[in-house]
Amino acid sequence: MSTTKKPLLEVRDLKQHFPITSGSLLQRQVGAIRAVDGISFDVYPGETLGIVGESGCGKSTTVRSISQLYKPTSGSVIFNGIDLVKADQRTMLKARRDIQMIFQDPYASLDPRMTVRSIIAEPLVIYNSRRLLETPLSSLDIERKVEDLMERVGLNKAFKNRYPHEFSGGQRQRIGIARALALNPKIILADEPVSALDVSIQSQILNLLGDLQKEFGLTYIFIAHDLAVIQHISTRVAVMYLGKIVEISEAVQLYDNPLHPYTTALLSAAPIPDPKVERERQRIILTGDVPSPDKERNGCYFYDRCPKRMPWCSCHLPPMLDIDPKHQVACWLYDKEDHSNVTMEEALADAAKPKT
Amino acid sequence: MSLNPNAKVVLEVKDLKTYFKTDAGIVKAVDGVSFTVREGETIGIVGESGSGKSVTNLSVMRLIPSPPGKIVGGEVLFEGEDILKLTEKEMREIRGNKISMIFQDPMTSLNPFLKISTQMVETIRLHEKHVTKQEALKRSIEMLKLVGIPSAEKRIQSYPHQFSGGMRQRVMIAMALSCNAQVLVADEPTTALDVTIQAQILELIDKLSTKMGTAVILITHDLGVVAGMCDQVCVMYAGRVVEKALTEDLYARPSHPYTEGLIKSVPRMDTTKKGNRLFSIEGQPPNVIDLPPCCPFHPRCIKAMEVCRHAYPPIKDLGNGHEVACWLYADEATKAKALAEANVEEKAT
Numbered sequence: 001m002s003t004t005k006k007p008l009l010e011v012r013d014l015k016q017h018f019p020i021t022s023g024s025l026l027q028r029q030v031g032a033i034r035a036v037d038g039i040s041f042d043v044y045p046g047e048t049l050g051i052v053g054e055s056g057c058g059k060s061t062t063v064r065s066i067s068q069l070y071k072p073t074s075g076s077v078i079f080n081g082i083d084l085v086k087a088d089q090r091t092m093l094k095a096r097r098d099i100q101m102i103f104q105d106p107y108a109s110l111d112p113r114m115t116v117r118s119i120i121a122e123p124l125v126i127y128n129s130r131r132l133l134e135t136p137l138s139s140l141d142i143e144r145k146v147e148d149l150m151e152r153v154g155l156n157k158a159f160k161n162r163y164p165h166e167f168s169g170g171q172r173q174r175i176g177i178a179r180a181l182a183l184n185p186k187i188i189l190a191d192e193p194v195s196a197l198d199v200s201i202q203s204q205i206l207n208l209l210g211d212l213q214k215e216f217g218l219t220y221i222f223i224a225h226d227l228a229v230i231q232h233i234s235t236r237v238a239v240m241y242l243g244k245i246v247e248i249s250e251a252v253q254l255y256d257n258p259l260h261p262y263t264t265a266l267l268s269a270a271p272i273p274d275p276k277v278e279r280e281r282q283r284i285i286l287t288g289d290v291p292s293p294d295k296e297r298n299g300c301y302f303y304d305r306c307p308k309r310m311p312w313c314s315c316h317l318p319p320m321l322d323i324d325p326k327h328q329v330a331c332w333l334y335d336k337e338d339h340s341n342v343t344m345e346e347a348l349a350d351a352a353k354p355k356t
Numbered sequence: 357m358s359l360n361p362n363a364k365v366v367l368e369v370k371d372l373k374t375y376f377k378t379d380a381g382i383v384k385a386v387d388g389v390s391f392t393v394r395e396g397e398t399i400g401i402v403g404e405s406g407s408g409k410s411v412t413n414l415s416v417m418r419l420i421p422s423p424p425g426k427i428v429g430g431e432v433l434f435e436g437e438d439i440l441k442l443t444e445k446e447m448r449e450i451r452g453n454k455i456s457m458i459f460q461d462p463m464t465s466l467n468p469f470l471k472i473s474t475q476m477v478e479t480i481r482l483h484e485k486h487v488t489k490q491e492a493l494k495r496s497i498e499m500l501k502l503v504g505i506p507s508a509e510k511r512i513q514s515y516p517h518q519f520s521g522g523m524r525q526r527v528m529i530a531m532a533l534s535c536n537a538q539v540l541v542a543d544e545p546t547t548a549l550d551v552t553i554q555a556q557i558l559e560l561i562d563k564l565s566t567k568m569g570t571a572v573i574l575i576t577h578d579l580g581v582v583a584g585m586c587d588q589v590c591v592m593y594a595g596r597v598v599e600k601a602l603t604e605d606l607y608a609r610p611s612h613p614y615t616e617g618l619i620k621s622v623p624r625m626d627t628t629k630k631g632n633r634l635f636s637i638e639g640q641p642p643n644v645i646d647l648p649p650c651c652p653f654h655p656r657c658i659k660a661m662e663v664c665r666h667a668y669p670p671i672k673d674l675g676n677g678h679e680v681a682c683w684l685y686a687d688e689a690t691k692a693k694a695l696a697e698a699n700v701e702e703k704a705t
């Protein structure tokens with residue numbers, strides 16, 4: 001179904017490196033944190049792409065690079081045929097009206113000195129004053145729009161003159177959602193929108209996001225570290241590790257048949273709220289921690305922690321392999337050639353050979 | 357995994373009440389909580405933020421800042437002795453020694469200025485005065501090896517910032533268990549950690565508590581963690597235990613509408629069908645300042661009755677230690693009596 005559709009957003013070989021500098025006066029770049037290190041994916045209209053991974057794997061950086069909050073180091077982000085990385089400021093701003101974000105921490109993402117009305121109206125006011133809207137809005141139009149939005153996300157519009165501290169975490173997240181909806185975006189980038197919320201509030205917000213998607217035909221890129229949440233909301237899922245996508249697939253297929261050893265470990269580590277299931281499960285416990293993303297690796301990025309590693313993986317970077325049109329995985333285990341019998345010497349010798 | 361009724365009771369909390377005095381009124385953070393912990397057993401305390409789970413355990417450790425907080429009633433019996441009556445000096449002998457604690461945030465619970473070795477040796481020597489520095493250091497290294505820190509001899513000389521989050525939490529566990537604690541209070545020990553690291557830490561706590569016979573009080577909001585780790589669960593809401601049961605019973609027959617809603621509102625990886633709406637408990641957790649005598653859950657409850665608005669439900673035992681505080685399980689006579697009493701009071705005021 002999605003193969004015939006034209007993608008709404010195309011990300012191609014996106015890289016986001018943050019320089020590490022040393023020296024106090026003359027700052028010299030001594031290295032780079034490779035937060036996002038060459039990722040490519042498509043997002044189709046109306047779908048929800050979930051991105052999972054551990055902290056530091058580059059999920060948040062990915063969406064921030066897409067929305068041009070960070071200028072990507074290289075690669076392209078094509079939205080509606082416009083490359084946002086290369087486009088000039090005004091074209092980019094105009095295109096970005098359709099890309100909005102919801103942030104993780106509802107306590108930090110709302111200005112404590114603005115009223116709810118001014119928070120929700122801010123995107124409208126900014127785009128209106130820059131004349132980037134099709135039809136200019138009067139202040140009365142904006143007022144009405146704010147009230148509509150508040151009602152739509154389940155906030156009492158009588159509260160519009162209140163300040164964020166008067167609201168609970170769940171209500172603040174609703175304010176953040178209303179703000180994101182203000183410009184009628186096509187795609188919403190939601191960066192861990194439910195992680196900071198209590199269980200009973202989390203399900204309210206997830207239901208709200210689902211309803212809004214149906215009503216406005218929204219497309220989501222949804223980040224979470226909770227695998228059950230991702231499964232609930234996503235149509236497709238990308239698993240990230242150390243700045244790279246290791247597996248991307250339809251959600252159902254990924255959860256039923258995870259291929260990458262990291263995905264398998266991640267799924268087996270996630271607790272299931274049922275004591276019967278939980279006590280009979282076999283866990284794959286990964287050893288060690290996520291390494292620092294400060295250097296480029298020749299081999300597989302997951303090599304150090306992989307339970308199924310082969311000598312070949314230490315010095316050959318796995319490409320994205322197509323398992324079927326809807327399922328790609330970056331792992332040598334699924335290559336057409338069998339690498340399991342290659343010794344370390346042979347693998348190193350092969351890696352040293354100049355590429356033809 | 358089931359409860360062994362013959363195992364020694366190490367900690368018994370009876371009708372504990374901790375109130376905080378604020379400008380807005382009295383906050384009844386913990387209002388009559390009781391539970392029993394036996395040797396080698398893991399008890400889970402679940403609830404949303406503000407339900408009083410952390411305050412319960414800080415009260416057990418006697419770490420409530422006073423003022424504004426005060427333990428106004430109840431008993432905490434540790435090996436038959438009420439530790440709420442001990443002097444601060446006597447309490448210090450127990451705290452960190454016989455009852456230890458692991459905190460939620462491993463980033464802030466270690467002193468960034470001191471080496472791991474200094475902090476671990478300090479803990480041991482504070483409680484066991486006769487131990488020399490060398491012996492304490494040796495024991496610390498052994499503990500670090502036990503919790504799986506590679507090249508412990510070298511790493512013990514590092515500072516906390518040189519460790520990752522998961523490793524810092526391991527150091528905290530090593531420290532907490534270095535004095536043969538009988539009770540380990542773990543306050544959201546894995547909330548700040550990633551899923552794969554969470555699995556490592558939970559397995560470690562489970563392994564060590566079995567090996568050393570330590571009783572564990574695990575505070576968490578994650579129902580998945582509880583399902584895997586605990587023998588017994590207390591569900592807290594607005595400062596009270598609303599349901600207490602063996603883990604299997606609780607998940608198989610959640611009896612309080614809050615517990616039921618909580619279990620249903622978590623998306624599950626193994627059974628959820630995509631696209632279905634999640635069950636959700638509408639509304640917000642209540643403000644616990646000057647809460648009137650009523651079931652605190654009634655504004656959000658789908659099964660609320662008239663009596664719920666007027667009196668706190670009695671605790672009913674459903675058998676096999678499954679206790680629930682809900683009017684749904686009370687008999688008609690009790691309900692009528694409570695309603696009548698509430699009416700009398702209303703008229704009087």
